[in-house]
Amino acid sequence: MRKIIHVDMDQFFAAVEQLDHPELKDKSIAVGHDAERGVVSTASYEARRFGVHSAQSIQVAKRLCPQLIIVEPHFQRYKEVSAQLHAIFHDYTDLIEPISLDEAFLDVTENKPGIELGVDIAREIKQRIKDTTGLTASAGVSYCKFLAKIASDWRKPDGLTVVHPDKALDFIAQLRVEKIWGVGQKTAEKMHMMGIFTGADLRQMSLSRLQQEFGKMGQVFHDFALGIDNRPVISEWERKSVSCERTFEKDISKQADVTIHLYHTVLELVQRIKKSEFEGRTLTLKVKFQDFQQITRSITVDHVLRTKEAILPLAKQLMHQVDFSSHPIRLIGLGVSNQKDTPQDHQRWIQLELDFEPWSVNNPQNKSLL
Known part of the structure; x- marks a missing residue:
């Protein structure tokens, strides 16, 4: 059984700024360019309580949070911290798939220290990140990328969650279809018209019907509903x-x-x-x-x-x-x-959110080879 970890830094850009500038700690800050068309790159958790979020207009963010402090981004500094994170990851595995500066998938099925449980590796990585950078990370552990990603998003900040294969189908069944990778607004509306509102509903649909309605994505939806995701952790990406x-x-x-x-x-x-x-x-x-x-x-x-x-x-x-x-x-x-001999594009992840209780690492019943 594969052991996949998804590590996601908490409010990364904002956290680095608060770390480097203690006067910003516990303040509502947004990283971005304060201009008419500036956009929020990352908001601190203090700002998020007012509805401020990434990809939001700076002007809208300031209206939602009048005390908001706008901080210009320092990307070179973020890259330096990201390099520290990857140095830690490489102590455990070389199968690392970066998604952005602040998140990555790790395949620790066979890991350098020979640690049996993926959750122990995730816990150790989180602690080393804290000790090395002063920042917190959230991690998800499962047997596939789809579920590891979801798990890492659940208990932010500083979370650690396991989705055990024995519980995966129950876990997915409670998902609203809007939260499943690849389901946008129009696809969700179409699914609703078909009577599909949750992962459990999606699982009841035949593969042929899903392919008829959604083309190639029908296979993806069918597999995810059954907890199937065989995509490997790809350590090297070829630029397209x-x-x-x-x-x-x-x-x-x-x-x-x-x-x-x-x-x-x-x-x-x-x-x-x-x-x-x-x-x-x-x-x-x-x-x-x-x-x-x-x-x-x-x-x-x-x-x-x-x-x-x-x-x-x-x-x-x-x-x-x-x-x-x-x-x-x-x-x-x-x-x-359009390079010559360009290989088939690999699928990328988008941020997923959940509104139900997953299987926590704190539950002893969920501890296994993960």
């Missing part, structure tokens, strides 16, 4: 694309402004391509308008795109296809993709 985008303080609609911003976006993209040594042949333009409508345009060529001279004419060609004369632009993005 390089991209960058610019959100403007004020919307732009003049041709001169668009040309200037497009030029600078190309320069930034070229720098990122050079740094990553990426070789792609498809250029994609993303434009988001004032009303948040978004369009993309792409073009593929028979040569590698890596220089300003190669990319800028194509970017202008794509932008010529966009009518912004009466539709102001708030964001421009450019990306290069």
Whole structure:
């Protein structure tokens, strides 16, 4: 049986800022750029009590929490702490799949110290993170990535939860379908019309019906409802694309402004391509308008795109296809993709939330090889 751990740092960016600046401890803070279109990267738990959350507009966050302190992000510092975390992880296994700076999957089925129980490894990792960085982490332990991720989210902050294989079906049965990976708003609405509201309801549906209604995702939903997730922990990812985008303080609609911003976006993209040594042949333009409508345009060529001279004419060609004369632009993005011999994309995780009681590590009945 596999032993998978998902480690997720608690309020990572905000926690680092509070650690480095003791005067911010126990204060409502949000990490982000304090501007008209600034976005919250991470909010402290004190701020979250007022409804402040990541990906929220800074302006909305300040209205919800008038005493909110906005802290500019220090990404180099976050990367340094992340490197400390991974050094700890590597003491237990080299099968580590980073999801972001502050979370990762670990396959500890065969681990370096030879510790039998995955939960003991998770507990040890949490303590070492605390001793090394001064920060807390939450961890989930199960036999697959799907359930380990869910478990790590439940008892935040500083939580440790096990989903035992013997209890997995009961655990999943109570899930609202909205909380299952891959189920967005429209899919949830469609499931509701089919009478599917929980994991238990989903389990009652035949595979053929799910595939008929949801295509390839029907197999995924069917497997998750049965507690099946055989995806491996992948320690190395092959980059599929390089991209960058610019959100403007004020919307732009003049041709001169668009040309200037497009030029600078190309320069930034070229720098990122050079740094990553990426070789792609498809250029994609993303434009988001004032009303948040978004369009993309792409073009593929028979040569590698890596220089300003190669990319800028194509970017202008794509932008010529966009009518912004009466539709102001708030964001421009450019990306290069389509490497030769690119392997199949791996599925990524999104944040999941639960509203029911899972199987806690504190319950002795749940202690086993996990």
